[in-house]
Amino acid sequence: MAKMNLLQAINSALDVAMAKNDKVSVFGEDVGHFGGVFRATSGLQEKYGRNRCFNTPLVEQGIIGFANGLAAQGSFPVAEIQFGDYIFPAFDQIVNETAKFRYRSGNEFNVGGLTIRTPYGGGIHGGHYHSQSPEAYFAHTPGLKIVIPRNPYQAKGLLLSAIFDPNPVLFMEPKRLYRAAVGEVPEDDYTIPLGKAEVVQEGTDVTVVGWGAQVEVIERAAELAAKDGVSVEIIDLRSILPWDADTVAKSVMKTGRAVVSQEAPHTMAFGSEVAATIQEQCFLYLESPVMRASGLDTPYPLAHEKEYFSDHLKTYEAIKRSLNY
Amino acid sequence: MAKMNLLQAINSALDVAMAKNDKVSVFGEDVGHFGGVFRATSGLQEKYGRNRCFNTPLVEQGIIGFANGLAAQGSFPVAEIQFGDYIFPAFDQIVNETAKFRYRSGNEFNVGGLTIRTPYGGGIHGGHYHSQSPEAYFAHTPGLKIVIPRNPYQAKGLLLSAIFDPNPVLFMEPKRLYRAAVGEVPEDDYTIPLGKAEVVQEGTDVTVVGWGAQVEVIERAAELAAKDGVSVEIIDLRSILPWDADTVAKSVMKTGRAVVSQEAPHTMAFGSEVAATIQEQCFLYLESPVMRASGLDTPYPLAHEKEYFSDHLKTYEAIKRSLNY
Amino acid sequence: MVSPREKAMAKQMAKDPQKTAVTTTLEVIPANALDIPMFQVLKEDGTVHKGAKLPDINKELALKMFSTMQFIRVLDERMIAAQRQGRISFYLSSLGEEAAAIGSAAALQFEDMIMGQYREQGALAFRGFTIEQFMNQLFSNAKDLGKGRQMPVHYGCAALNFMTISSPLGTQIPQATGYAFGQKQSGEKTCTLCYFGEGAASEGDFHAGLNMAAVYKVPVIFFCRNNGYAISTPASEQFAGDGIAPRATGYGMKAIRVDGNDIFAVYAATQEARRLAVEENEPVLIEAMSYRMAGHSTSDDPTGYRTREEEDARRVREPMVRFRNWLLKKGWITEEEADAQQQSHKETVLAALKEAETVPVPALEEIIVDVYDTPTQALQEQLESLKAHIKKYPDAYPKTSGGVK
Amino acid sequence: MVSPREKAMAKQMAKDPQKTAVTTTLEVIPANALDIPMFQVLKEDGTVHKGAKLPDINKELALKMFSTMQFIRVLDERMIAAQRQGRISFYLSSLGEEAAAIGSAAALQFEDMIMGQYREQGALAFRGFTIEQFMNQLFSNAKDLGKGRQMPVHYGCAALNFMTISSPLGTQIPQATGYAFGQKQSGEKTCTLCYFGEGAASEGDFHAGLNMAAVYKVPVIFFCRNNGYAISTPASEQFAGDGIAPRATGYGMKAIRVDGNDIFAVYAATQEARRLAVEENEPVLIEAMSYRMAGHSTSDDPTGYRTREEEDARRVREPMVRFRNWLLKKGWITEEEADAQQQSHKETVLAALKEAETVPVPALEEIIVDVYDTPTQALQEQLESLKAHIKKYPDAYPKTSGGVK
């Protein structure tokens, strides 16, 4: 065990994966010698050489197209997209190619070795294009897995699972926590299963669902609620696709109430799927509608970031709305 | 009035718009002399010249990038993407640029004149890449409008609204109905408001929500239900973004039950947003959960298209599940 | 006018000391600064240009290439007819471009990966894809390697190192760069050949794939079939430059322009490109000039956008007669043998068609297979309710209800 | 070796009869088939190359260009310091590249549209963006034309025909083609100038924008600032070709390579490009060779990826001293005047900074404005609940709670 922040945990996962299997390579804009703009790939080029850790030209559609080909060839590419906001030029390669590669070929070919890493989320004064939480854009895509860790321990274990999972994985890292989240992380290899949610805190009155950096926000909201005597069960989805509806449904059947708290704009955020599914599976147990605390339906603003953000207070208010319905 | 199929109605809308305002131009792959692979732009180059109706090189990101610039300059570009399945290379230009152009500039600039037309949907033996219904991918994008007509009359009226609406509009055309849907259409200019749903059929027992080609499927399901003595209220959303939650909520408060029927894969389809919103707004009125009839969570298959499709029988079964809950 | 020191500084600035000189007069580089000729060995009549060097092709190989050409032409003709008869939903012919696909595939090693666009059935046939395999794909039946999931002509075969075709244009170009990167890293002396049309070369993915290949120096051959059209769009509305070949220079990549209707020229060019790719890690762009003699696909009618005269003018340059004439003159085949071979292909194709038609669609269970390596719980549930549904309405799903227990 | 008829046929095939000749020997076009020199007027020491022609620039214009250069350098320096002091969150300097932006902007007409990447503050200042306008944007305050929505340096001003900057790289390139198409269609004799870095030129949007411009022959100037780096990535890992200029030939477009640190060369090149664009509808690609003397932005530390020696070697070529020396020698300015001007810029900048800091953030209501032309009902509801929320927790939203009634 060692104390690591989230970035160091990512770096450690990459290091373990590259040491373990020489068909693992990492690349992206500035990830080579420089180690990435957040330094997640720091030291890897020195250790594993320019053939396994390298810069790409500035072209996201090329990075993922290249990675798809490399994965099809039998490698385990770990491609970095510098910011989640810049993943959209690669949307076609991800949604039409990566996700459909195995199915369309009848499993003659697959890109299961592919992992795409990208930082996401706000709260860092990044405005429109350094703050988005684009997970919902990808969640409508059968064939893809989407994973989001909330702390260093998860980051390393989930990333190691993602890299060697026989399916392509979009791994989204909460950049607000890169240095802020610090915790004990095993130095060796370990994995955390994909597709399984985690009950972060048990409770009896209301289930609050979140993922990634938002879990911390929910924890703060739960503390406020606790002062009112409300017992909150917190669930961290960890995987957005496929997602663990069972764990959420089980919890909601117990508490009778559900809230989703999410960073992205309200309409068609992943919370919509959670709410739609939960109301279906738990209809007779629900004492109030599934509530959603979300970002506003606007592009991500800079000066009004605080106001835009679905913070702990808005989440707390959603919990209260759920309870007082 | 004249009898037109859906393609002719589109063509007529373009003709009216181009005649009315010489800053309207239409372009895309093969839309020039040839008139588009579906012939939606047939005759327009002859009539308005190569400067206002023209072929583009084969590059969707370029078509929309170009269209964004042309719209910013003050024109009304109507850009065609040959198939909805091929819109993804333009995802960045649409989601990061088109949708945010006005907001990010504080309204110094806007691309409100832009309309993007694209055929969508299955049922034509098109397999993976000529069948997708990608509306949900775009519905998470504040700043964009998304419109889907279900018949020739709507197609013309909504398209004319879209072209001159001061906001960018993604206009998705149900290609299965291009020639199959025929109806009376005014030859002149007329508009249908964006953002407003239409109650296609009034009923008292259950509200079924759909859009585009799926409305016809719902009508068939409603006929089956009618034979069981069930009175179905059918709502055609017409606009996916912004969408008319009020009309749906009002209906569900009356019927107490809701079903969404949609072509796209189940998870994170637009029905998820409808279900999430309706359970919130109509919680105390709902006698059963909002049900969804959707495509399977797989890429769009060819040989098993019939089995994959959320047809009238599956919609009918969803109605029954809703009633017998 | 410029001091040596100035020159040296300028060179340093451009990163590559060999490259930039200073000029003190404003020079506008003209729009067509490069002049790239087209390599040709066989004249239209099948005779060899004086002084031209034939590639080293023995009789066996030459006859295999020719037989494949004849086979593909028969297949294309037959399947267009089958589509017209409503027996398959879609087809796409390679009429007039057989030499480009077959000549290039013949110059590769079997271990080299081929990534196609969709009009390179000749390359696949040359690799050994059987007529049964073609037919099973075209009929989307239970024996299709692709499990009936994609439209006709979206072939693929891992055993033959032929990547499954995908409809979105250009996507395979950066993928080829990535595949070749893996080949180079693994140390095997193989390469990737990537086909695409001059239309697809307009996509952003083309730019991405070629630039990355030049930077990483991977063993990839980009093989552009410039057949003059992208559906109805003529090359003149696709680009203003002198075709696709000069773009290579923009990426610092080698290029060859070849007559795509001359199978020997294509073979020789690809052989040299392969040598450069595999032995010198130099990616190469080949532009093969040809003409799409058929409509774009069975959904297309070219009379809407080009004239019979134009088609006739191009027909005289077509690749098969040219090759056949050479073979006849060479004495490697007789008229009778060639005709008999074609007749035999016809019979094979027809028999296989009839057979494939009778094979049922893939089992319903396949609908959720291969989305992930193993079906998720949600997919299994979706399959179960689909089965229950089909059991309830067996007549509505006639192709699969029989198999649902 | 090739008959005239052959030649004619080959020409016809390539669509443009002027272009393709036949060769019967296999010619591999080398990776760097083009040799594009760099245009320079002023030597490093500010003297004019023997025989070089100075552009027609009068004293007033020259002094405006110089003053803008000095202003931008002061602004950049001051705002980097302000960022270090925590007064603004982010800044991005154009140190060393001032001549490229200012020299090119000066060669345009005011009505021409400028679309920037983010390092062309010099062009904007030349157009007349005031120091107050700069500061209001940098402080995201209520007076910012962009309403405080984007990060610092994302300027934009309709009145000055300067398109609002957007972070995603390369997106403005096809947009510039579209904008110029509209200009051409409207018959006004204007053009669009589009700036981007050599890094952004790797994006698919670059390919799209340039190819379309060449096909449509629109009045657009693509101005590539090749400053050797994209954040930490050196040009040598960005592309293998000889810079960006040769790519123009691939699109059938004219090109000029110019010393971006020589303001006269930049001015002359842009003036000629504008003439070609507006009068001959010929899009032009200009590649301006320069060096990013600062870090990429205040978030970057270049010592992690390049040496002091390299930076020092480039510093001697920097554009401002060169221009200043020329002005001094010419007698259009004295040392004292130049210094005084710089001092005065410093005071203006500091005063404006202090002023902008005191302006509050935009009103809360602005948060939903401009998503659409008018706020939707859903947005109005979201604003109402946001207001109610802030009223409940005013301390948590100190910047806006005062304004919520």
Ligand SMILES: Cc1ncc(C[n+]2csc(CCOP(=O)(O)OP(=O)(O)O)c2C)c(N)n1
């Ligand atoms: C991304 C994308 N856009 C559009 C299409 C529709 N489409 C299919 S083939 C084609 C023309 C391709 O022309 P070219 O690349 O020259 O190949 P050719 O058909 O001439 O062999 C088009 C536009 C597509 N398949 N993918």
Ligand SMILES: Cc1ncc(C[n+]2csc(CCOP(=O)(O)OP(=O)(O)O)c2C)c(N)n1
């Ligand atoms: C689509 C996209 N990908 C990545 C980034 C992150 N990014 C910002 S600036 C930059 C480097 C740009 O280099 P260049 O175009 O050469 O311009 P320069 O900074 O040198 O002026 C990168 C990678 C971005 N803004 N947009």
Ligand SMILES: [Mg+2]
């Ligand atoms: Mg073609």
Ligand SMILES: [Mg+2]
């Ligand atoms: Mg740069």
